[in-house]
Amino acid sequence: MSTIFWIILAGAVLTYAARAGGHVVLSMFDRVHPRVEAALNAVPAAVLTTLVAPAAVDGGPAEITALVVAGLVALRFGLLEMFLAGTAALIAMRYLLA
Amino acid sequence: MTSDTAVASRSRTTDFIEGARLSIPVVVASAPFGVLFGALAVENGFTVTEAVLMSALIYGGASQMVGIELFGQKVAPWLIVLSIFVVNARHILYSAATGRLIAHWPFLQKAVAFFFLVDPQYAEAERHAEAGKPLTFAWYVGLALPIIGFWIVDTLVGALFGRLVPNLDALGVDFLLPIYFLGLVMGFRSRPFWLPIVLVSAFVSVVAVKTVGSPWHVSIGAAAGILLAAIFQPMPEARR
Structure with missing residues (x-):
């Protein structure tokens, strides 16, 4: 077996350990402290924001426009509409600025 | 059946x-x-x-x-x-x-x-x-x-x-x-403390990506927002 194979296997085992481990650890406790509860409720917004913010800061006018349009559409419509509007804005702006 | x-x-x-x-x-x-x-x-x-x-x-x-x-x-x-x-x-x-x-x-x-x-x-x-x-x-x-x-x-x-x-x-x-993830972030805006969490995580992740570098900015930025919620968020009885 190649080195790459073993890297993939070990990486897969550790990744699964991360995806299952949080629950395993938490389920060892009988009750969840309110602060832990508050922390867990903050997880999606906190983590997903870090996947957007650096890209937004590094983005040019086209990328910023796309995020603003997507953000505004998201206030009123669903995820799919937001995604299509943001993508359309991005393509249009890149075309105009090219 | x-x-x-x-x-x-x-x-x-x-x-x-x-x-x-x-x-x-x-x-x-x-x-x-x-x-x-x-x-x-x-x-x-x-x-x-x-x-x-x-x-x-x-x-x-x-x-x-x-x-x-x-x-x-x-x-x-x-x-x-x-x-x-x-x-x-x-x-x-x-x-x-x-x-x-x-x-x-x-x-x-x-x-x-x-x-x-x-x-x-x-x-x-x-x-x-x-x-x-x-x-x-x-x-x-x-x-x-x-x-x-x-x-x-x-x-x-x-x-x-x-x-x-x-x-x-x-x-x-x-x-x-990034567009898709922004949509997901927006989807959680009715949760308590959403805006402070997003602002803090955004700011800290941007600072971290420029200083510590990727991929650490994800953990660091997320930790900042989560910590904020754990410290300041109203107790469960107070929300909803």
Whole structure:
């Protein structure tokens, strides 16, 4: 077996350990402290924001426009509409600025 | 078949299809990255089989990119494995949060579900639960199977034909994931303390990416927002 194979296997085992481990650890406790509860409720917004913010800061006018349009559409419509509007804005702006 | 099981199987099918429908933007947004990963993996010395195997077993785009990049730089194998784990460490939090939603599932279903717990899978599960809908296994795998299936196919396409892919930047493919993730962030805006969490995580992650560097900015930025909520958020009795 190649080195790459073993890297993939070990990486897969550790990744699964991360995806299952949080629950395993938490389920060892009988009750969840309110602060832990508050922390867990903050997880999606906190983590997903870090996947957007650096890209937004590094983005040019086209990328910023796309995020603003997507953000505004998201206030009123669903995820799919937001995604299509943001993508359309991005393509249009890149075309105009090219 | 009794009418009870007929109803149950129909609702399972409905749940599966509803989950699969939600996978569409995810499949579209991640396709360029799957193809790109496949192409870069081969360029960094992976065989086509190894590239596909990595997508199927590790199933985490950013960590796979880091893995092939470090392999191409001849970094020690154990360090590559450690880096893959660091990039996926945020999934520990997803696991703890999702575990609360699926605690009533049978053990084997939970064990399977955690394998598929990537960013969009986690976010959609939280959204689904927040909307007050029951989180079923059929819905969950309906969402998961198209995402991982296309991810593997995209990888294969990139690994086989990567050299033929033209520059697709004009179509905006490089920026589809941030748009999608912004939509997910917006979806949680009715949660208590949402705006302070988002502002703090955004600010800290931007500072961290400029100072400490990627992928640490994800853990650091997220930790800042989560800590803020743990310290200042009103107690459960006070919200809703």
